[in-house]
Amino acid sequence: MGGRSIAAGSMKLKGMVKHAIGSGRSVTYMPRPGDGAPRGVTLIPGDGIGPLVTRAVEQVMEAMHAPVYFERYEVHGDMKRVPEEVLESIRKNKVCLKGGLKTPVGGGVSSLNVQLRKELDLYASLVNCFNLPGLPTRHHNVDIVVIRENTEGEYSGLEHEVVPGVVESLKVMTKFCSERIAKYAFEYAYLNNRKTVTAVHKANIMKLADGLFLESCRQVATKYPSIRYNEIIVDNCCMQLVSKPERFDVMVTGNSLRFSFPPQNNDMNNVTPNLYGNLVANTAAGIAGGTGVMPGGNVGGDHAVFEQGASAGNVGNEKLVEQKEANPVALLLSSAMMLRHLRFPSFADRLETAVKRVISEGKYMTKDLGGVSTTQEVVHAVIANLD
């Protein structure tokens, strides 16, 4: 009798600890009949650590019996173009999950990641950088969403050599693209109860290009009077980001940088042009715990592609791949974002809760978070922590 009650007591304690994180049931989600039918998702394992981390997602989805099935396609960074059959598959499924595609530095070959975004017109890239309990960083209360214009700006890919030794690179900014990214940022803020949108720019130098971007942001801001809007120059943004990141909420940027911060508010949305967005997102990711844990996605009018939030230094280094120690957390959280996008909120919640529990326990963490586990060990821990 004593033994059984002790066992029961310790099970109860374990249950209590387990339920300390997440797992409070909210009001039930009421689906339409047929919503539970399995959805197809195009899966691109990619290069480097890609195959490892996408495999991790597949395993966890299977363990949850999530209503998704994956159609896997091999795409590698050294291909000239993304194969047409892959694009067809994404157009059919509307959703894709991918690992990174290795981009050769220089050499005039355009990045396949960028190509994919342009083909499918995934004009908004989103990275959510936030502190995870169990992963102490220098700053607390970081919760930044960087929304970056994904198709133009410095990433237009238009370069030419004027004369030997002189290269011209074109940064193209259009009202059309600036407006739609600003609209997406404010809509995101509105739908996710965010208080501030900040536009990151360098309009003091690039008066016409970034000036156009800012004008579009200001126009859209007038349609959302309850959301605070401000602007910040990108270099100052970098500095504020490393000293007071808790001031930022949603940031919108053209392709380069995304920063924005609301004073005295913990969540921020930033909207940025393309290149700034890239830098800001990576900086924010580094601040909040590293690229191994930040989720993200790219979305357009018709399709969505989910991948790790911030780049893993192109595709991570070979040692990580050999020793199978890549961090699957970022892609697991991105796949949770994907599940919400597909309207499977309780699967998304379960996945996120399990991942957060594993991080908070601290027992199974990969090298980039200060641990010694392999990818597979982290995956097993996540599966074990699923409700």
Next chain:
Amino acid sequence: AVNGMIKYEEVVIDNCCMMFVKNPALFDVLVMPNLYGDNISDLCAGLVGAATLVRGIALAEAVYGSAPDIAGKNMGFECLFHEKFGKSNCFTAEWCSMLRHLNLHDKADLIQNAILNTIAEGKYQTADLGGKAKTIEFTNAIIDHL
């Protein structure tokens, strides 16, 4: 010539930003084009504490730019100063660089030590260093330390 004794590496700018905030000790000297340099130098400044503590050698120009949002509110030394935020530190440090350039090393050392002692004492610190002193108070403290 010391070829072969300096290690050369290349890093993609987004990865660099991330590595910087996680472990700045990884880097020694960085060279990069204009826009990236603008951002990374301000990022470094944020990491060490404030733009005012970072010295740039661009003809002894203060590093933090012109801060157009607070311009015109109580000018300090030159038009680069803003009493509200008291960025006097950077500028005085620039004077040191300039003095060294003119071979007035002992004077430069004098000023530099005065600045370091004032900051170490902690009694007069401007807003960007976490204190409440105005430019003029901070400057007077430096003068006292000379």
